[in-house]
Amino acid sequence: MGNEWALMGFTSLVCLAAGIAVAVAAGELLDFPVAPLVRSARASIGFMLLGALAAAFSLGRPEMIFGVLGHPGSQTFWEVILLGISLASLAAFVMAHGRSSELAVTRGFALTAGLSAVLLACAVGSALVMPWRAAWNTHAIPMAFLGWTFVIETLAFKAIAIASGRSEGTSRRVPAAAAIAIVLVFAYIAFLLSNPDLRSDGTAMRPLTGDLSPVFWMGVVLVGLIAPVALVLKSREDRLKATLMAIACVLIGTAAFQEVVYQIGMPTWHFFGS
Amino acid sequence: MAQKTLVIDLDRCIGCFACEIACKMENNIPLGMHYNKVLSIGPMGKFPNIKQYFLPSVCQVCKDAPCVKVCPTGASYRTEDGQIMIDKEKCIGCKMCMAACPYGARTFNPEKKVVEKCTLCNHLQAIGEKPACVKVCCAKARFFGDLDDPESDVSKAIRQAGPENVHHLPDSGNHPTVRYILHKKNGEWQDNPPKMS
Numbered sequence: 001m002g003n004e005w006a007l008m009g010f011t012s013l014v015c016l017a018a019g020i021a022v023a024v025a026a027g028e029l030l031d032f033p034v035a036p037l038v039r040s041a042r043a044s045i046g047f048m049l050l051g052a053l054a055a056a057f058s059l060g061r062p063e064m065i066f067g068v069l070g071h072p073g074s075q076t077f078w079e080v081i082l083l084g085i086s087l088a089s090l091a092a093f094v095m096a097h098g099r100s101s102e103l104a105v106t107r108g109f110a111l112t113a114g115l116s117a118v119l120l121a122c123a124v125g126s127a128l129v130m131p132w133r134a135a136w137n138t139h140a141i142p143m144a145f146l147g148w149t150f151v152i153e154t155l156a157f158k159a160i161a162i163a164s165g166r167s168e169g170t171s172r173r174v175p176a177a178a179a180i181a182i183v184l185v186f187a188y189i190a191f192l193l194s195n196p197d198l199r200s201d202g203t204a205m206r207p208l209t210g211d212l213s214p215v216f217w218m219g220v221v222l223v224g225l226i227a228p229v230a231l232v233l234k235s236r237e238d239r240l241k242a243t244l245m246a247i248a249c250v251l252i253g254t255a256a257f258q259e260v261v262y263q264i265g266m267p268t269w270h271f272f273g274s
Numbered sequence: 275m276a277q278k279t280l281v282i283d284l285d286r287c288i289g290c291f292a293c294e295i296a297c298k299m300e301n302n303i304p305l306g307m308h309y310n311k312v313l314s315i316g317p318m319g320k321f322p323n324i325k326q327y328f329l330p331s332v333c334q335v336c337k338d339a340p341c342v343k344v345c346p347t348g349a350s351y352r353t354e355d356g357q358i359m360i361d362k363e364k365c366i367g368c369k370m371c372m373a374a375c376p377y378g379a380r381t382f383n384p385e386k387k388v389v390e391k392c393t394l395c396n397h398l399q400a401i402g403e404k405p406a407c408v409k410v411c412c413a414k415a416r417f418f419g420d421l422d423d424p425e426s427d428v429s430k431a432i433r434q435a436g437p438e439n440v441h442h443l444p445d446s447g448n449h450p451t452v453r454y455i456l457h458k459k460n461g462e463w464q465d466n467p468p469k470m471s
Binding site for chain 1: 338340344345346347348364365366367368369370373374376378382386387388389446447448
């Protein structure tokens, strides 16, 4: 179709921003120092805006995007609304700390940002759930993207904890989060294999042994899930750098997973090419 | 309620591509884009018992159109007589409808930055004429009309062919209304067609 790169960027950056936003909320609740939390919130805002820009690039006429707001029944409507709430909450969080607001206020903004960002990640993942398309007729897709968001959250939390000097024990959560994400990713694969039509026409095997297997095994599994765990557990010096590299790996894995899901679901009949 | 659609008789279609060309001319479709494309299915079987047929492909005018459901601005909509149209004033070119269409029957116009598809020549319908592809078909293989009207051309063609010879593209809950007539002697209808691009 031509806009899958932009959609890959949008989905992966939204998951990244959502994970960071949740980590910021967790850090705020645990009374972490303000500076790393504010820096992380600004990073989350930046990634969200970058994702929005990527989405805008996928549109033929981005100047008309606000026409979406007149159509509450569409998935895109909720993506725009939740994106707005997340950005506003994160910005309010940063400004509230800048004005030394009360704890209840900053925590309120942090929790709102974290919750709306997770819902945004879920909404973006749900955009591909289509009952009339065999390979996309499952909620395992948004669940998998929530899994990616969870991995990013544990790594982002670890990074904030390192910057705050409170990183004791944060490495333990990373393998558990990666394990959950692996389970959710393979839940989607299991869904494909459980459909007799997708099995018979070879679609179900495309990510495992077919044309999508390099993207799946290298991008999704190796770079996206195994490498981050290895980076975090193996490193002793420069742990912040290793954690940030791990986040970058998960970002690549998220984008690769989006590409695999997208390509699997493209219509068998494709009359007119892309 | 009316349901305007096409019926295409594959027993008669000779693959001359006149419908494809007429469509492009009538709708000023740029190079590389199609609203209607003739695909070649087959050959099937072993020599000398080989069969082949031509499949003019087009928007399937689904009763439960996925493209209408996913459109974020309401640009894709269903008319009162069952046709699926695109309001280009509202289209933002997100291409969600292109991803949603089970048949890949839509196309993106890079000049106008909107998605386009077969409109069953509604501008010709407005002046009482049939779609260009129907008018130009030299084999009289294309029929246009209201499926809910038993006296329409489409209903008569379906009745004449017999239910065992009337087929449709795979239905995954979207209920395509376009019908294809194909007798077994001329070819085996492909329920699971090969991927085409």
